[in-house]
Amino acid sequence: MKLVIKNSDIDIKRTFQCGQCFRWKQDADGVFRAIVGGKQITARETADGVVVESEHSRGFLENYFDLNTDYGEYIRRFSADPVLKSACGHSAGIRILRQEPFETLIGFIISQNNNIPRISGIIERLCENFGERADGGFAFPSAKRLSGITAEELAPLRAGFRARYIADAVRRVNSGETDLESVYAMPLGNAREYLKQIVGVGDKVADCVLLFAFHKLDAFPKDVWVRRVMAEYYPNGLPECTRGAEGVAQQYLFDSIRADGLIKV
DNA sequence: ACCCAGGGTAACT
């Protein structure tokens, strides 16, 4: 399957490097590659648009990249607020991916009190050690594949204190104590409390999973960077124009504050 | 040597 997306509809560099995903890497030739759902996807920018190639179906790719959503509509809405308008100007082209729930859960458990390069490294070692070999790399291991794993057996990941959190999440998903599929139908508050039953999952990790896997756009993960933005620009909370799409606004703010160190109003 | 990183937990007031 080959898919071409208009350049104005996506900025793959920002989309893949804005902290929502950890497995997309850019090769020396400029091509982005990742194993998603057990199959490789490549994406590259050309003058004619962003070319996406994979053995996945068109439907899978459209869903993954959220191609049936007009992000220009969000940007128009957010532009009622001067700070967000500035953030949109800087971070336009970011799209919220629909990632696999288990992979996203483990990824953001690993993310706590950690930095993005090291998160990627731990996940890479998880895939190399326990994932199935796939075309061009290793798939992210399923919960079933990790069944029964202990924190000690996860030592090669060098995940530190997070190893037992990973082990607990695997155990819960395999026992059915946590049914990730059921989260799709839950409203935000219920879904958050449900995921927080997993040891090592608090408000922030839960909201990241709800936004980046379950596509709950009203989730608003507050990490250290977003807290800084809130303290400086929104001491009384987010503006009305973000209602229902707080998570999209969050990504523009996160990417802008991190990239530039500040948002220029 | 010290501080920080897409935080959470447990043990305190």
Next chain:
DNA sequence: AGTTACCATGGG
């Protein structure tokens, strides 16, 4: 309900 030390690891 709101604070605080501690948690492994690695880079600046």
